[in-house]
Amino acid sequence: MKVTIRDVALKCGVSVATVSRVINNSDQVTDETKKRVMKVIDEFGFIPNTNARGLSTRSTNTVGIIVPNVSNPFFGELIEGAERAASENGYQIIILNSGYNTEKTLRDIMVLQSRDVDGIIMSTADIDEKTLDHLHENEIPFVLMGPIQYKYPVNYVSVDNMEGARMAVEHLVKLGHKKIAYCTEKYDNYLNQLRYEGYKKAFDSNGLEIQKGLYLEDSVTENVKNIISMNKEERPTAIFAFNDNIALSHMEALERNGIRIPEDMAVVGFDNIRFASYFSIQLTTIDNRQEEFGKKGFEILLDILKNDGTKTQQIVTKPQLVVRKSCGSK
Amino acid sequence: MKVTIRDVALKCGVSVATVSRVINNSDQVTDETKKRVMKVIDEFGFIPNTNARGLSTRSTNTVGIIVPNVSNPFFGELIEGAERAASENGYQIIILNSGYNTEKTLRDIMVLQSRDVDGIIMSTADIDEKTLDHLHENEIPFVLMGPIQYKYPVNYVSVDNMEGARMAVEHLVKLGHKKIAYCTEKYDNYLNQLRYEGYKKAFDSNGLEIQKGLYLEDSVTENVKNIISMNKEERPTAIFAFNDNIALSHMEALERNGIRIPEDMAVVGFDNIRFASYFSIQLTTIDNRQEEFGKKGFEILLDILKNDGTKTQQIVTKPQLVVRKSCGSK
DNA sequence: AACCGGAATGTAAACGGTTACATTTAAATG
């Protein structure tokens, strides 16, 4: 049977209130009794029940994290950063996997609500207006990982996506590329929009025109089939991929078709996932490691919780170009 | 303010018991009242509080998962499999990141206890005798992912590690290799022991002797330095790595030193992590994908919880060799 | 010796659900 605060109190010959005071180390209990109670707590292996505690204090020292895919190391890093920061502050995290599904995301939020989490950290990948409305109406403290547009200001932390894309494409332009494909995967969202803006900006500021037919948003196989079917005139000499995963799968498919990287095709990604640095891959990309963001995200949340959450914070970090070998430079 | 079951009851003009029956869809409430209550629940956006519920039922429909490193996709997959299975059965999971730290693991277990989780799924990577004793004494239902030795039988699911290692090395032997290094990273544990057993077995059954000095357990840099310092006589022609991560980092370091894979050195890994299949990597390895295990693990746990947990289950799956290009065969 | 005040401790009502048991309701039976 589970040992409760009452068992401890009984054994010590004190009241539950006193035991409660001891485990919350209140200063209004004698050292002598504190010691006595502690001894019994140890002896009994008493662990205070967090749920009961939360029920009475309305705070569970828990924050929820919702990501689209836990097995994607990109999000794994985000979680790790947040978990570490949380842990250091005596908070625990509950992780939910939304599977890139907005419906499930909303359900996940309710699950977290039903557990009295103090706040939520979420990736923007699977959030829609309805979800934001729900968060707003229910006055749930939350921080988003990624940029967002909404009728009210929200807390978020993100890299400057437009600028990152611009830098990536600028890098290609500086290397002499003029036909640069934009490869994505039907990411019909704000993020894609921002990065595409950056892509355009790089062209504009260099007085270049974007070729027709180089916005590729089908499956990788389709895109690559498309590319190899182009004649020398049309075929891009470089690819800017929406993210590293897309870059890598395109690289793989291209190589399978005898197109060498970087000799025949330069490639830049976005995110700088861990594998991008692997010797045999060596992807040039924009740094967007999530661990730091996870940490920052939690800190903002904590700030909201401790102080009051009246003002929102937006943190946008400056992107960094990581030059490796996939563009042939260096 | 948060809306409670009492608010709903009041508004409907029924008792809390009835509302409770509705949300638990008990069959002893009229369709008519059920409908009426439901409407108010919707209208109010009432979400039953899981913690309060758990407090009175002693069951939270939650299982905890403890892994050493969430940002490692190997564990990510494990989590994903478990999360999916849990979700399908109306369970939620709390994920804790132990950071390969046995002390933190024990603390994590207590955290989960304090939250009244129904059971725990854990990787064996950071478990010691003391932890197992704690689990045992506190009668916590748990399932381990990986093999284990303990004075009592425990539930676990694992690939047959010895057999997997044997198959991997056998593959190398069949390709004509006689000097095969065993590369690990101070994994001074049961898993390593098992895989090393398999390594030996492959030698034994083929009437071969293991060369001296080919058990490499330093850092990657050290190991590779060690290898390239060997003369043609001693230098291994193949590597069996404790896992894919170690295989990959050795491959990278070797290539950096001008040793080509597979021409100069054949490599086999263990685990078949996702990146092992990448075109430019093409690592031959033993399949040990965790998603299926996560699922199985949860199912065992569920079985323990629903029925009673008197008998333990050990599931050991047959390993599968995945032949790619890192050994030059094919 | 009576009194005071602050520190230590105790009492009991929350927190938001569930559920055994009690009660009401309504239909079925003689």
Added chain:
DNA sequence: CATTTAAATGTAACCGTTTACATTCCGGTT
């Protein structure tokens, strides 16, 4: 129409904490 019975609903105790408020204790003042 009175009685029985089963179904629907209500009452209140309980799950394990916290905490406002009440009480006791004890040394210090007059």
